[in-house]
Amino acid sequence: EIVLTQSPATLSLSPGERATLSCRASQSISSYLAWYQQKPGQAPRLLIYDASNRATGIPARFIGSGSGTDFTLTISSLEPEDFAVYYCQQRSSWPITFGQGTRLEIK
Amino acid sequence: EVQLLESGGGLVQPGGSLRLSCAASGFTFNSFAVGWVRQAPGKGLEWVSTISYSAESTSYADSVKGRFTISRDNSKNTLFLQMNSLRAEDTATYYCAKHPYSTGGWFDPWGQGTLVTVSS
Numbered sequence: 159e160i161v162l163t164q165s166p167a168t169l170s171l172s173p174g175e176r177a178t179l180s181c182r183a184s185q186s187i188s189s190y191l192a193w194y195q196q197k198p199g200q201a202p203r204l205l206i207y208d209a210s211n212r213a214t215g216i217p218a219r220f221i222g223s224g225s226g227t228d229f230t231l232t233i234s235s236l237e238p239e240d241f242a243v244y245y246c247q248q249r250s251s252w253p254i255t256f257g258q259g260t261r262l263e264i265k
Numbered sequence: 266e267v268q269l270l271e272s273g274g275g276l277v278q279p280g281g282s283l284r285l286s287c288a289a290s291g292f293t294f295n296s297f298a299v300g301w302v303r304q305a306p307g308k309g310l311e312w313v314s315t316i317s318y319s320a321e322s323t324s325y326a327d328s329v330k331g332r333f334t335i336s337r338d339n340s341k342n343t344l345f346l347q348m349n350s351l352r353a354e355d356t357a358t359y360y361c362a363k364h365p366y367s368t369g370g371w372f373d374p375w376g377q378g379t380l381v382t383v384s385s
Contacts, residue, residue, distance in 0.1 A: 192371035194310075201360055202302075202310065204373035213373060245310055249370050252324050254300075254312040 160184055160248050164257035170265040177233040179260045181246035186226045190250040193222055193231045196259075197242045205244075206231065238264075267291040267374055269361050274379030281351050281383070287344040287361030287376055295319070295339035298364035301346050302372065303357035303381075313359070314346065318367040329355075351383045 161184040171177055181191065189209040194202040204213040206222035209229060219234040233240055241264050246257040273285040289299070300315035314325045314335040323335050334347040344361050358380050362372035 194372075196310075201375035201377055202372070203375070204371060207365070207371045207373070247310075247312075247371060253326050254315070254324075254369070256302075256310040256312065259309045 159253055160187060160251060160255050162246050162248055162255055162257035164244075164246060164260045166260060167258075168261045168263060170263050171236055172265045173236050173238055175236050177231075177236055177240070177262055179231040179233075179244055179262070181224075181229040181231070181257050183227045183229070183248060183250075187248045187250035189225045190248055191222075191224070191229050192247045192249065193220075194245045194247065195240075195242050196245065202245065233262075236262075267363060269363065269374065269376035271359065271361050271376045271379040274359065274381045276382045276384065277351055278385050279352060279383055282347070282349045283351065283381060285346040285348065285359055285361075285379060285381070287346075289342045289344065289361075289363070292363065294337075294342040296367060298367055298369050299337065299344045299361060300364060300369075300372065301335065301344075301359055301361055302375075303355075303359045304378075305354075305357045308357075311357075315364065315369055316344070317369075322368060324369075348381070351381075353383050355381060356383045357381060 193206040196202040210222045221232040270288045301313040316335045332350045336345045358378040360378045362375040364370045
């Protein structure tokens with residue numbers, strides 16, 4: 159099973175700042191990584207698929223990068239609605255696995 | 266618009282059974298894999314199971330293998346999850362979600378979820 163480790167667990171930033179979230183895989187997953195955003199009481203929403211492709215309707219401030227074992231989700235300038243929990247997910251091999259999540263909170 | 270609507274959650278005793286349903290609309294259901302992901306209260310996401318477009322292939326997390334069965338009715342655009350021998354640790358919100366391919370991939374979109382509580 160491929161383990162995904164997200165860091166940091168919690169990130170405290172202010173609107174307008176740049177956020178950098180990390181996801182590290184226990185073995186190479188090529189570019190088969192997705193990122194999701196989840197707000198309280200809501201289902202997760204796909205942001206990025208295959209490491210760097212924005213899903214439909216996702217603003218350009220969300221940028222995915224990386225390949226192999228190290229991946230990054232960058233939010234270039236935080237908007238108030240961006241404060242949420244973010245998860246990464248790999249589809250390289252079964253079982254599908256998720257990272258434990260990064261909570262992005264307002265400083 | 267692609268929509269997924271789960272139903273069937275509720276309170277069940279340990280050792281009991283429950284069947285979840287997910288009604289799909291807005292896309293050609295029989296062309297895509299679909300799956301279930303759960304989230305225990307206050308916890309992260311855990312993939313549960315995926316079924317291919319034709320139901321020929323199914324995959325399960327080790328935590329549910331042998332107890333849960335995923336199935337689909339392409340004539341009714343509906344996904345199912347039969348859950349048997351339920352345990353307290355199965356308590357979670359269960360989401361159904363569409364994959365982008367016939368056999369798997371990422372999840373988009375997700376349903377709103379249905380809560381399953383296993384407790385005596």
